[in-house]
Amino acid sequence: MALATLARRGAANLLPAVMIGLCAFVVFGPLTNLFLWAFAEKWFFPARYPTEYGFDFWQRVFRPRAGAWTSLFNSVWIALATVGLSMALAVPAGYALARLMLPARAFIMLIFLLPQAFPSLPIFVNIAHMFYGLGLNGTYTGVVLVHSLPGLVYAVWIATAAFGAVDRTMEEAARNLGAGPMRTFRDITLPQAFPGLVAASIFVFLDSIDEFTGTFFVGTPDISTLPILMFNASMGGNYQIASITALILLVPSIGFMLVIERFLKADVLSRIGR
Amino acid sequence: MGVEALALHGLSIRLGGAQILHDVTLNVPAGSFTCLLGPSGCGKTTLLRSIAGFAPPASGDIRLGARSIADLPPEKRGTAMVFQSYALWPHMTVAGNLTYPLKLRGIVRAERDARAEALLDILGLSGFGARKVGSLSGGQRQRVALGRALIIDPPILLLDEPLSNLDAAIRRNLRGELRRLQQRLGITTIMVTHDQEEALAMADTIVLMRAGRVVQVAAPQDLYARPADLDAGRFLGVDNMLAGRPDDPVAAATLGFRSMDARIHATAPQDALVRHGTVLDCAYTGGGYHLQLQSGAEVISAVSGVPVTPGSQVCVAVPTASLMAFGADQMLLPNGSPPIAETVQ
Numbered sequence: 223m224a225l226a227t228l229a230r231r232g233a234a235n236l237l238p239a240v241m242i243g244l245c246a247f248v249v250f251g252p253l254t255n256l257f258l259w260a261f262a263e264k265w266f267f268p269a270r271y272p273t274e275y276g277f278d279f280w281q282r283v284f285r286p287r288a289g290a291w292t293s294l295f296n297s298v299w300i301a302l303a304t305v306g307l308s309m310a311l312a313v314p315a316g317y318a319l320a321r322l323m324l325p326a327r328a329f330i331m332l333i334f335l336l337p338q339a340f341p342s343l344p345i346f347v348n349i350a351h352m353f354y355g356l357g358l359n360g361t362y363t364g365v366v367l368v369h370s371l372p373g374l375v376y377a378v379w380i381a382t383a384a385f386g387a388v389d390r391t392m393e394e395a396a397r398n399l400g401a402g403p404m405r406t407f408r409d410i411t412l413p414q415a416f417p418g419l420v421a422a423s424i425f426v427f428l429d430s431i432d433e434f435t436g437t438f439f440v441g442t443p444d445i446s447t448l449p450i451l452m453f454n455a456s457m458g459g460n461y462q463i464a465s466i467t468a469l470i471l472l473v474p475s476i477g478f479m480l481v482i483e484r485f486l487k488a489d490v491l492s493r494i495g496r
Numbered sequence: 497m498g499v500e501a502l503a504l505h506g507l508s509i510r511l512g513g514a515q516i517l518h519d520v521t522l523n524v525p526a527g528s529f530t531c532l533l534g535p536s537g538c539g540k541t542t543l544l545r546s547i548a549g550f551a552p553p554a555s556g557d558i559r560l561g562a563r564s565i566a567d568l569p570p571e572k573r574g575t576a577m578v579f580q581s582y583a584l585w586p587h588m589t590v591a592g593n594l595t596y597p598l599k600l601r602g603i604v605r606a607e608r609d610a611r612a613e614a615l616l617d618i619l620g621l622s623g624f625g626a627r628k629v630g631s632l633s634g635g636q637r638q639r640v641a642l643g644r645a646l647i648i649d650p651p652i653l654l655l656d657e658p659l660s661n662l663d664a665a666i667r668r669n670l671r672g673e674l675r676r677l678q679q680r681l682g683i684t685t686i687m688v689t690h691d692q693e694e695a696l697a698m699a700d701t702i703v704l705m706r707a708g709r710v711v712q713v714a715a716p717q718d719l720y721a722r723p724a725d726l727d728a729g730r731f732l733g734v735d736n737m738l739a740g741r742p743d744d745p746v747a748a749a750t751l752g753f754r755s756m757d758a759r760i761h762a763t764a765p766q767d768a769l770v771r772h773g774t775v776l777d778c779a780y781t782g783g784g785y786h787l788q789l790q791s792g793a794e795v796i797s798a799v800s801g802v803p804v805t806p807g808s809q810v811c812v813a814v815p816t817a818s819l820m821a822f823g824a825d826q827m828l829l830p831n832g833s834p835p836i837a838e839t840v841q
């Protein structure tokens with residue numbers, strides 16, 4: 223009796239364990255491969271694992287002329303500028319949308335999503351053509367603009383949700399007690415929407431750090447970001463360099479999230495979902 | 497700022513294409529406690545919001561003291577409103593909520609803190625200043641919301657169902673507390689409620705509303721004894737409305753009375769409305785029994801000190817003084833109604 227219960231309990235525990243294991247494999251399998259490549263000195267076809275490990279390629283990546291440092295700084299600055307631009311537009315737009323009547327709001331937000339529904343390649347090719355005429359090709363401004371395109375969609379959607387969740391009577395209470403519209407926005411609305419706006423910033427940042435297609439068409443060869451560097455390395459068959467770049471790519475992402483988390487208390491973060 | 501009177505002149509409000517308030521005219525004397533009473537959806541909140549500046553009038557005027565405030569934005573009106581949901585700011589502490597209006601008025605930190613401290617004492621919340629508003633009980637939040645409104649020393653206080661989110665026991669306590677505070681400060685107060693008992697217990701003047709119109713403005717005792725029409729009577733607990741008969745002591749199309757004024761008698765008394773009927777139901781209500789009687793086509797609610805067997809024939813009588821006489825147009829008849837003094841409980 224006790225044994226049967228135990229067996230049943232064991233089986234009940236086993237299923238989730240297996241599921242978690244499978245998920246972990248799907249997520250971490252490729253990452254493990256990446257790690258192996260990043261530290262492989264020699265890894266030729268029949269060998270299942272690298273035959274020699276070392277930091278040789280790391281040195282090569284970080285040699286001043288290899289461009290990894292430049293690409294890293296480019297990536298981070300472009301991502302920060304993209305966050306700045308997207309949020310500067312998304313905060314007023316999100317607030318206006320959140321305070322709009324429902325049918326009009328739904329319609330505008332849908333329109334806004336429309337460019338995302340098209341395949342991105344033709345859009346970027348067109349933008350590159352347009353930017354060429356404007357002299358924006360190969361400039362930081364051009365790359366930031368092209369990164370802000372998908373960034374804005376995230377930012378406006380999340381900001382709209384964040385502002386929509388702010389109870390209107392709280393704004394009215396401030397107005398009632400003597401605060402003008404701008405003061406009310408600054409003191410009441412913004413602080414309450416803040417977690418949502420931070421979430422939007424994180425999304426925009428990560429999206430920009432990862433962005434390849436737009437940078438490729440608008441930025442190269444003058445501006446190289448980490449994804450571009452990685453692409454060039456992969457195309458050259460240099461998997462070590464590509465893997466190392468991919469790992470470096472993780473650094474700003476994780477760093478940004480850590481910084482944000484340091485500035486946010488846990489109770490603020492927990493309100494993002496609400 | 498000093499206490500001021502409020503006057504509404506022919507105020508009409510349209511929201512989303514619908515007319516919510518129709519031609520409301522009302523005078524609220526300085527320092528008085530006025531209740532807006534009416535069923536849910538009759539426009540009480542809208543009226544309060546229009547005074548605070550959140551519902552622009554389609555026509556009419558709002559005057560506070562000598563000046564018209566109808567065209568001012570909310571922050572320039574100086575009305576202090578306590579919202580039904582309290583609308584406390586969750587990202588500020590209790591003291592932060594209380595002192596924000598002072599901060600807006602450029603008062604220095606030391607004085608802000610001192611005034612918050614003093615107010616917390618008055619509200620019975622000493623030591624709560626540093627707490628987050630999320631950690632407060634409903635009653636405590638209500639007090640903070642009230643304190644936040646009072647700290648600016650407003651000429652008028654607007655309360656939207658301030659007690660309806662609270663437990664019945666706390667509500668009774670706070671009723672008295674709120675009333676005493678209002679009397680001590682002498683501040684002109686308009687309170688919205690759908691609870692007639694609350695309005696009767698607290699108000700100097702009750703404004704009875706229905707479907708966006710003011711039906712009656714009266715002192716609680718007057719309103720209770722002399723509701724303006726049949727609907728007002730029903731809303732104020734007049735649960736019996738019988739067709740008048742020629743031999744009744746008061747001539748009227750409809751006679752209204754409350755079941756607690758209708759008693760069972762062995763013999764028909766003098767100077768009273770008398771009906772005979774069959775007992776349908778007899779329920780114990782604590783102090784006595786509540787009866788339902790079938791009298792012809794009408795059902796009468798009455799009370800009795802002793803239980804009565806359902807099915808038995810009884811005589812029910814209502815003293816003339818407790819009767820309300822309504823005309824064929826459903827309006828209260830000017831004569832034949834009881835003098836006020838006799839209906840005071």
Ligand SMILES: Nc1ncnc2c1ncn2[C@@H]1O[C@H](COP(=O)(O)OP(=O)(O)O)[C@@H](O)[C@H]1O
Nearest residue numbers: 511512514516535536537538539540541542543
């Ligand atoms: N912003 C609005 N737009 C359209 N109709 C509204 C709006 N606010 C309230 N109403 C309507 O006005 C009527 C009165 O509402 P309200 O003043 O809240 O009533 P009460 O406070 O007496 O319950 C209701 O029928 C409500 O549906």
Ligand SMILES: [Mg+2]
Nearest residue numbers: 540541542657
């Ligand atoms: Mg209401």
